[in-house]
Amino acid sequence: MDIDKLIKRCKKQKLDAQSQLYQLYKDDLFILCLKYCRNKEEAQDNLQDTFLEIFQKIKNYKGTGSFEGWMKRITINKAIDKYKGKREINFEINDNILNGTEITIENIETIPLEEILTQVQNLPSQYRLVFTMYELDNYSHKEIAGLLNISESTSKSNLHRAKKLLQTKIPRPTKAS
């Protein structure tokens, strides 16, 4: 079925259309959830809440802009909301020394994907969110600061810390200046 027709039927709350839409986008959004959440279970919970919100808010989708982009924003916002709901420790580190240092790693092609994903998921929540938003989904520090209610400098230092942690956790790390 054409995506526009599918969206129209979803706006009418048709269960078969909702099911089709879910089948169409569940994998992409689940991978997104996996990057933002701590584990598979949390990612599945986030995916469930995301789709419920998508079906609820789809009537507000005007068709301007990418539908996938709209759904991804909902998914990320949902993960952020969950993080805000159980905010752990506020990592307010503002050491400018760290910001100027590039963290590198060599040849991670041989490292299994699951291992890399696990290391990202094992980051402290705020680090993980900042790292994923900035490095994987191309958010700016300004946008991240706005979404997480932190300062831009905090966002930058969180990113640096996240990379540093990943460097140590992922096998065969190297540091270059």
Next chain:
Amino acid sequence: MDSKNNIGTQIKSRLEHLSASPDASVWENIEKELKKKRRKRVIFFWWLSSGSVLTVALVTALFYGYSTSKNIHQEKTQDVKKTILQKNNTEDNTDLNEELITSSKSEEQQKSSAPIKVNLLGPSKNKTSSKAINESRNTENTSTIAKETNNTSSPTKESVTQQNNKTELEEELSIEVSDVTSNEETKKLKEIDEKQKDSTENKDKSRWSVTPQGLLSYYGTLKESSSNNTSYNYGFLASYKMNSQFYARTGIRLLNLNQDINGISREVTYYQFPIEIKYVPFQHKINPYAVGGFSYYSLRDSKTNVSNQDFQATVGLNAGLGAEVKLWKKTFVNFESIFNYQLMPFSQKSDIKPYILNLSLGIEYRF
């Protein structure tokens, strides 16, 4: 700095190849939540609709009841007026006849003893007093006397005069009777009203009632043969007396239903919310009645061997007969047999057309 070696860039490029799928339970949970939301919307819709229908029914019944009682009162008032008028007319006519006889007798006596007196009651006096009954009666007397005294007058003239005078007399009498009796009539009407008021006060004024009830439910199907259909359930009803014969009632029943169809075992639990009109034609100690309306069924639980049969909230039509037996002043025992036909019990097409036959026993308390 080698951007290719940037840890973020490398991780991003690696994770782009990631593929994963959520468990099937995720969609099941989503589907369950969506149905729950839909059910809530349906419940809201049906309660809104049924509330509107009940309001209309209530207003109609109240208006009907009011206008009926008003008409009955008016009819009674008219009947009473007629009765009083007839009675008074009869009494006055009797009096009049008696008076006429008496006066005729006295006239005869006067005629024989004093003819001058007869002349004094002549036609001239009759002309001057047109409204007074006594004078009219004198006219009658005069005509009678004239008949007897003036033998030369023709009999036709006499009878015409008599008839005219009689008609006038009757009209005057009726006017006077209505004037005279108006006060009596008012008194009598007041007495009737008071009597009616007293009788009403003696009647049960209870408008509301509550009925806890136990049910023997038979969960059958119209097209397929089924077995293992019976279960025991319970419920609670509240009703409002709209007028002497019509009651609006609603409530809740918890129905644990089961049936086996062609080896497929089904067990469902519904909350049933009936909205019904009860019609009680008689007001005796034992009163048969009829019930009609519809029910909203909210699915609480379902167990079935077939996975593709997906039950959901639905509505049904109710119709049945019952009888109420008065135990004490405000306590009744109700026996009912209600047939409930479920309109759309499944989200998918199915040949199973289920119905519920409820036999219930309830204790109704009115207040």
